[in-house]
Amino acid sequence: MTVTTNSTTANVDVKVNQKLKEAYFTASQGQLIWTRFKKQTAAMVGAGVLIALILAGIFAPFLTPYDPTIDGRNKDYVYGAPNVPSFCDSNGCSLRPFIYSYNRTRSIKTNFRWVTEVDTDARRYLTFLPEGDKYELLGMTFTTHLFGVDTGKIHLFGTDSTGKDIFSRTFHAINTSLAVGTIGVFIAFVLALIIGGISGYYGGWIDSALQMMTDTVRTIPAIPLFMALAAFMPDTWSSETRFLFISMILGFVGWPTLARRVRTHLLTERNQEYVLAAQLCGASAGHVIRRHLLPSFTSYIIVDLIISFPYMVLSETALSFIGLGLKDPVNSLGVMLQNVTDPDVLLNYQWHFIPVLFFITLVLAFVFVGDGLRDAADPYADTKK
Amino acid sequence: MQFFRFALTRAFLAIVTLIMVSLIVFSLMELVPGDCAERYLAFKSSQGGAITIADIDAERVRLGLDRPYMVRWGSWIVNAFQGEFGNSCILRVNIAQLLGDKFWISLWICLVSLLVAYMIAIPIGIISATSKSPWLNNSLRLVSYLGLALPNFLLALMIMLFSTVYFGDTLTGLFSKEFRDAAWSFERVMDFLSRAWLPVFILAWSATAFAIQTVRALMSDEVGKLYVTAAAARGVSGRRLLWRYPARHSLGPIINSLGFDLNRIFNELPIVALILTLTEAGSLLIEALALSNDQQLAGAIIFMLTASIVAINFVTDIILALTDPRVRRSILG
Numbered sequence: 221m222t223v224t225t226n227s228t229t230a231n232v233d234v235k236v237n238q239k240l241k242e243a244y245f246t247a248s249q250g251q252l253i254w255t256r257f258k259k260q261t262a263a264m265v266g267a268g269v270l271i272a273l274i275l276a277g278i279f280a281p282f283l284t285p286y287d288p289t290i291d292g293r294n295k296d297y298v299y300g301a302p303n304v305p306s307f308c309d310s311n312g313c314s315l316r317p318f319i320y321s322y323n324r325t326r327s328i329k330t331n332f333r334w335v336t337e338v339d340t341d342a343r344r345y346l347t348f349l350p351e352g353d354k355y356e357l358l359g360m361t362f363t364t365h366l367f368g369v370d371t372g373k374i375h376l377f378g379t380d381s382t383g384k385d386i387f388s389r390t391f392h393a394i395n396t397s398l399a400v401g402t403i404g405v406f407i408a409f410v411l412a413l414i415i416g417g418i419s420g421y422y423g424g425w426i427d428s429a430l431q432m433m434t435d436t437v438r439t440i441p442a443i444p445l446f447m448a449l450a451a452f453m454p455d456t457w458s459s460e461t462r463f464l465f466i467s468m469i470l471g472f473v474g475w476p477t478l479a480r481r482v483r484t485h486l487l488t489e490r491n492q493e494y495v496l497a498a499q500l501c502g503a504s505a506g507h508v509i510r511r512h513l514l515p516s517f518t519s520y521i522i523v524d525l526i527i528s529f530p531y532m533v534l535s536e537t538a539l540s541f542i543g544l545g546l547k548d549p550v551n552s553l554g555v556m557l558q559n560v561t562d563p564d565v566l567l568n569y570q571w572h573f574i575p576v577l578f579f580i581t582l583v584l585a586f587v588f589v590g591d592g593l594r595d596a597a598d599p600y601a602d603t604k605k
Numbered sequence: 606m607q608f609f610r611f612a613l614t615r616a617f618l619a620i621v622t623l624i625m626v627s628l629i630v631f632s633l634m635e636l637v638p639g640d641c642a643e644r645y646l647a648f649k650s651s652q653g654g655a656i657t658i659a660d661i662d663a664e665r666v667r668l669g670l671d672r673p674y675m676v677r678w679g680s681w682i683v684n685a686f687q688g689e690f691g692n693s694c695i696l697r698v699n700i701a702q703l704l705g706d707k708f709w710i711s712l713w714i715c716l717v718s719l720l721v722a723y724m725i726a727i728p729i730g731i732i733s734a735t736s737k738s739p740w741l742n743n744s745l746r747l748v749s750y751l752g753l754a755l756p757n758f759l760l761a762l763m764i765m766l767f768s769t770v771y772f773g774d775t776l777t778g779l780f781s782k783e784f785r786d787a788a789w790s791f792e793r794v795m796d797f798l799s800r801a802w803l804p805v806f807i808l809a810w811s812a813t814a815f816a817i818q819t820v821r822a823l824m825s826d827e828v829g830k831l832y833v834t835a836a837a838a839r840g841v842s843g844r845r846l847l848w849r850y851p852a853r854h855s856l857g858p859i860i861n862s863l864g865f866d867l868n869r870i871f872n873e874l875p876i877v878a879l880i881l882t883l884t885e886a887g888s889l890l891i892e893a894l895a896l897s898n899d900q901q902l903a904g905a906i907i908f909m910l911t912a913s914i915v916a917i918n919f920v921t922d923i924i925l926a927l928t929d930p931r932v933r934r935s936i937l938g
Contacts, residue, residue, distance in 0.1 A: 262743065262746075435918075439918075440626060440868075442868075447890075542879060566766055
């Protein structure tokens with residue numbers, strides 16, 4: 221009796237094993253990478269945070285209560301401290317979170333600095349899905365925001381020197397920084413694919429000449445290059461044009477590293493038998509590159525793209541930080557970081573540092589995901605350890 | 606003999622690269638709106654003199670700006686190779702005199718940062734690539750990621766804020782007041798060293814993070830290879846095994862990329878210089894490009910920097926050919 225049950229379970233086991241093996245051997249490259257990626261806790265956490273931040277960036281107008289530009293400013297609450305919602309206080313609890321009212325005074329006694337007194341007796345309750353500033357999302361116009369407050373305005377991260385809501389600005393800034401990064405990475409990627417592809421596939425003197433060109437571009441320090449190009453940008457350009465131009469500059473400067481990698485991959489792959497077979501069948505160079513060589517390292521390219529993303533974001537930040545990148549009406553993380561260098565802000569209004577935390581989280585999330593993907597895309601990762 | 610031929614080819618290639626770079630730099634400087642003549646006369650008019658279009662044209666002729674583009678580039682590059690960069694557009698001082706030792710100070714700050722970065726990164730990178738402990742690995746990774754995610758300027762700001770509040774000294778600048786314009790002496794060097802550690806630390810911070818990643822990636826590629834297993838089977842073990850086999854191989858590409866590493870560090874110098882109010886080439890560069898549009902000065906600094914990078918690349922190529930038997934064989938046949 222026991223023997224038979226054992227053998228049936230063993231049979232089932234074998235079948236399950238067989239199925240697993242079958243699944244393993246027939247799995248596509250993507251499925252294999254995903255299976256290995258799932259095993260890495262750090263990378264999975266990074267991916268979760270990253271997706272949350274991307275969604276937060278895309279849906280920023282809905283998630284945040286106010287317009288991030290000067291139109292949405294609260295002129296009665298300049299340099300205002302963050303309002304922290306709470307459920308309970310000495311006057312009892314409430315199911316709806318509330319914030320307190322405040323009185324602001326400025327006189328010779330306070331050295332002409334705004335001093336805020338929180339009035340703990342006057343509660344202001346949070347409201348959900350209130351109507352507010354108009355915004356556009358996915359091509360439609362909405363006025364509903366996720367949350368607001370019944371009287372006055374709520375500033376979760378405080379306000380800046382002109383009374384703009386830092387919470388709203390931060391979320392919109394994530395969106396802008398991601399957009400700059402995406403355009404930059406895309407341009408760099410196309411250039412890298414063309415230049416690296418030609419140089420790796422043909423080799424010989426074409427390779428040497430292109431390599432020399434790549435090295436020349438790599439020799440010029442990027443920030444001075446950015447600065448010279450940005451100095452060329454007339455002041456009269458609108459913030460949208462500047463935004464586009466900056467992203468393009470980032471792309472045009474960032475291609476050499478990617479191009480080198482594409483070239484190295486191609487150089488090793490092009491001597492494989494399957495390429496020779498295709499060539500013997502009379503396939504053209506373009507066909508061989510497109511149909512045979514590119515698929516052989518798509519995963520590496522995706523990984524490289526994700527790894528180069530934070531560098532784009534960092535470059536944009538550095539550029540905006542020295543005042544040559546994006547400027548105030550546009551909200552990018554670099555513009556937000558620029559604010560914290562003001563000694564007054566540094567010593568008195570530390571809530572300007574909150575966007576910095578978002579910035580660090582964003583870069584860290586990208587780096588973790590990129591690293592995890594790199595390990596997952598390496599088919600020999602399991603056998604090595 | 607063949608080695609000399611190799612060295613000569615490399616030197617020739619380095620000079621060609623430098624000439625190409627100089628063309629790019631020169632063109633970039635042309636992109637900056639306005640030219641030297643306009644800027645000088647604009648300055649003059651701000652001093653109270655009335656100027657006309659004819660004045661600007663006369664100044665252009667005097668500066669040689671009316672000549673064709675390629676001719677101007679030619680004369681610029683010929684002078685540049687002799688270390689002569691003409692006068693600054695705004696300050697009207699000879700650039701060599703204006704820069705003085707500032708460029709060399711900047712270069713040394715960057716080189717020392719690079720050295721510090723690799724002195725930390727090589728042992729840590731090797732440990733992180735070979736250790737089996739996930740805890741050690743993950744914490745090292747987190748530290749090196751923080752180096753990437755926390756931009757230099759933020760780190761500089763935080764250190765400044767901290768030292769202002771707790772020590773009452775902002776730690777800015779490269780010299781104390783009494784040594785700022787003094788001639789080089791022992792005391793001045795000591796004063797310089799007592800302040801230069803901060804920019805070096807800040808620049809080395811992110812450079813180390815980057816270097817650890819590179820060393821770790823190269824090392825983990827090598828440790829799995831068969832020759833390492835073979836060496837281990839012969840009874841070589843521990844540190845001796847790592848140093849004599851995989852480490853030697855994986856450090857080759859690092860030596861090769863030192864020039865580009867220097868480039869990346871110098872990239873960050875202007876921003877750090879801006880915050881720490883350093884008076885060296887990085888801050889001059891940012892002033893020339895972002896504030897005063899001084900093409901001559903900016904061009905000179907970028908050219909000197911790229912020349913240093915090309916020189917370092919040349920030296921590392923030669924060193925690699927001398928030390929790595931594989932490279933040597935591929936050249937000498």
